[in-house]
Amino acid sequence: DGDATPMAFMDWPFDGLTLGYAWNWGAAALGDSRLRFCYGRGFEAGLQTEEMASIDDMDFAGFSWDVIKKDEMFAYIQTFKAFNLINYPNFQDPIINANFGTMSGMGDRKNLGNILHTAAAFHNKVSNLHYFLAGGWSQTQPDADGMFNDYAAMAMRMAGPNTENEDGYSVYAGVRYDLDNIGLKLGAEFNYGTENWLAMSPGHDDIYMSKLAARGQVYEVYGLYDLPTGEMISKYAKTFIRFGYQHYEFDYFGSGDWNMYAYDLSDPGDQAKMMMMGLDPVEQADQVYLTFEAFF
Structure with a gap:
């Protein structure tokens, strides 16, 4: 029940395994530590026939390290690599799944290369004030089909697939004040x-x-109101109401996508390219939310 959005630069549903080892640093100020190796499959290509175009499974492998865990102080590092990324996933609707490549213009489903990803976070508490700071780095490592391709320039035969490694960065920070006497x-x-x-x-x-995928900035204010119902069910349970407001300001097109070039939303030339492709990107977005959440 800490931050409005958990430090989830990596939040991809996959099937896999985790092996870890935990220890105590021996110094009271440093507390405990835990290192985990994680491996999983984020896309299963399924059975292949000789007549089908070969598609490799999309896998993840990396390390998750709780460097320091002492009371409210928490330092964390995560690094992983995604192998054989696909240009688009499977869809539950069989008609959409069979025809998405044609409808979208993206062609057959195929592998595009790898992504290297690293993130770190630090959280602590002073009196009733929580604070945290996190940062992330991503690097695309495309194959011959490219990533962040400028499809407008490619259509005009002014460019080919982008096979260069591209680096991206993110910073994420927040504070929270607990009013324990009223559960807010x-x-x-x-x-x-x-x-x-x-x-x-x-x-x-x-x-x-x-919001953590945004190429631009996102502002959020929120509140959590604890409910006593969780403790009535189990001493490990927590129930609360979460409410808040988010404001998105996008600087570049395609947040979260590695297929298309990140067109600059303020650049007239890039705006013309997006218009040529029939794209009308959102530059700002606002949303208010109210949820009821329970943990057991």
């Missing part, structure tokens, strides 16, 4: 993503889109 917690958060930033976060629960 009030907080504010800010995050910013650069032109080629990628957050692997399709599992987000934001109403509009993953």
Whole structure:
């Protein structure tokens, strides 16, 4: 029940395994530590026939390290690599799944290359004030089909697939003040993503889109109101109402997507390219939310 959005630069549903080892640093001020190796499959290509175009499974592998965990102080590092990224996933509707490549103009489903990703976060508490700071780095490593392709320039034969590695960065910070006597917690958060930033976060629960994937800035204010019903069920249970407001300001097109070039929304030339492709990107978005949440 801490931050409005957990530090979820990596929030991709996958099947896999985790192996870890935990220890105590031996110094009271440093507390405990835990290192985990994680591996999983984020896309299963399924059975292949000789007549089908070969598609490799999309896998993830990396390390998750709770460097320091002492009371409210928490330092965390996460690094992983995504292998054989696909240009678009499977869809539950069989008609859409079979025809999406034609309808979207993206062609057959195929692998595009790899992504290297690293993030770190630090959280602590002073009296009733919580604060945290997190940062992320992503790097695309495309194959011959490219990532962040300028499809408008490619259509005019002015460019080919972008096979260069592209780096992106994000910063994420927030504070929260707990009013324990009335069970109310009030907080504010800010995050910013650069032109080629990628957050692997399709599992987000934001109403509009993953705020941590935004290429631009997102401002959020929120509140949490604890309910006593959780403790009535179990001493481990928590129930609360979450309410808040988010404001998105996008600087570049395609947040969360590695297929298309991150067109600059303020550049007239890039605006003309997007218009040529029939794209009308959102520059700002606002949303208010109210949820009831329970943890057991």
